[in-house]
Amino acid sequence: SNNNSNSLNVNVPKRLGIYYVWPSLVHGAYGNLTLAINTFSQFDVIVFGDGIASSSHGDHANTQIIIQSLNNLGKLSFGYIDLGVTTKNLSILQMQTTVDDWQAMEIKGILWDDAGYDYGVTRSRQNTMISYCHSLNLGVMMNA
Numbered sequence: 001s002n003n004n005s006n007s008l009n010v011n012v013p014k015r016l017g018i019y020y021v022w023p024s025l026v027h028g029a030y031g032n033l034t035l036a037i038n039t040f041s042q043f044d045v046i047v048f049g050d051g052i053a054s055s056s057h058g059d060h061a062n063t064q065i066i067i068q069s070l071n072n073l074g075k076l077s078f079g080y081i082d083l084g085v086t087t088k089n090l091s092i093l094q095m096q097t098t099v100d101d102w103q104a105m106e107i108k109g110i111l112w113d114d115a116g117y118d119y120g121v122t123r124s125r126q127n128t129m130i131s132y133c134h135s136l137n138l139g140v141m142m143n144a
Helices: 023-028 033-040 060-072 092-104 123-135
Strands: 016-019 045-048 076-082 109-113 139-142
Touching: 023 033, 023 060, 033 060, 045 060, 060 076, 076 092, 076 139, 092 123, 109 123, 123 139
Parallel strands: 016 045, 045 076, 076 109, 109 139
Antiparallel strands: none
């Protein structure tokens, strides 16, 4: 038989959540990690904000639990780092250390913000940090 059906493969977009404040407080969770995890689990990809990778951050330990739980649910968590020169102008070593700190929290990738020429970022700076992330098997998103 001749099958003339026009089938289309549809790629459904993933649900992206970007959350730049303390993750344990999301949507009225007020430190209840189960509620926080349930809120974030509605997203496929979640970006957590600047500073949380530091062990001195007040929500670091809670966020690590949240990230690990999201990993167990098959979600992808990304950590925020500013790549900009006209903004924070972090050194390569500072950025690598922050990547390492995020990776220790079992993050799956890095969102590089302020990552374009409009923030004084050179192609070399971009490539250096993308390569560093990829060497650690981390995904990369860039925003400029």
